[in-house]
Amino acid sequence: MYRFLVSTRWFGWLLLVCVFAAACTWLGNWQMNRLDEARAANQIVENNYDAEPVAYADAAPLFDELPAQRAWTPVRLDGEYLTDDTLVVRNRPLGGRPGYEVLVPFRTESGDVVVINRGWLPIGNEHAGRPDVVPEPPQGRTEVVARLRPAEPTLNRDAPAGQVASIDLPHVSEVLGFDVAEGAYGVMARETPAAAEVPQALERPVLEEGNHLSYSMQWFAFGVLGFVALVWAARQQARINREDREEAAKAAAAGIEIKHSAYRAPRKKQAPRRDGQPTDEELEDAYLDALEREK
Secondary structure (H helix, E strand, O other): OOHHHHOHHHHHHHHHHHHHHHHHHHHHHHHHHHHHHHHHHHHHHHHHOOOOOEEHHHHHHHHHOOOHHHOOOEEEEEEEEOHHHOEEEOOOOEOOEOEEEEEEEEEEOOOOEEEEEEEEEEOOOOOOOOOOOOOOOOOOOEEEEEEEEEOOOOOOOOOOOOEEOOOOHHHHHHHHOOOOOOOEEEEEEEEEOOOOOOOEOOOOOOOOOOOHHHHHHHHHHHHHHHHHHHHHHHHHHHHHHHHHHHHHHHHHHHHHHHHOOOOOOOOOOOOOOOOOOOOHHHHHHHHHHHHHHHO
């Protein structure tokens, strides 16, 4: 019944389904890998975000090179803000609103200079392309607790004086005209003494896994459905082949009976069709004559 499956045509269909299933499996595994990455990122936030601050003396190497596992680590720094060198980062939305982020260099007691992101400001109403007011940080000796973030990639965009397109620390150092730590910067959590006015604090990272698991299951299901569709098509073909054989057997049996019959009633002649085409009765007679000749 299923001998037709060994044909070249059906082997090609099987090969096509196997390729389709392999592609679906690859996409499903890719989504699972993205799920693992999202869970790992969430775990880093859970481990570090609310941890006890680390003294700058112990965390100083992290500002030069920040391992992924140490992101969001709180660090306690003592020193002073270099207020005159404040920069503004353009195009930084927060909660769906356009705005800016404020970067201020901070010189530690050891003499190192790191960049502190003090928070977010909305777009200005009085001055186009810049915030109306940039709150100044505390003057003199200040203690800052900031969470570490890696430097951002370079954006090939121009910015007005006193502004940058991203927190690309090598570029920030170039704009400032002096060296700053280029591996990481700090997002301010708190500062002592507190300033009279501060930018809006940046939002806590949202812990979410996304739809990677459901997408992965869908791709795996599509791969299985390819084989289900092939089996269904094979069963349909087998049914069609069986019906064809049964019809052929009935026709053959009818031809054998007519051949051995001693008498066959004369066929009733039909008036020829005006369009010159054979009538249904003539087609039937031709079919029966052909069966008799085959016997």
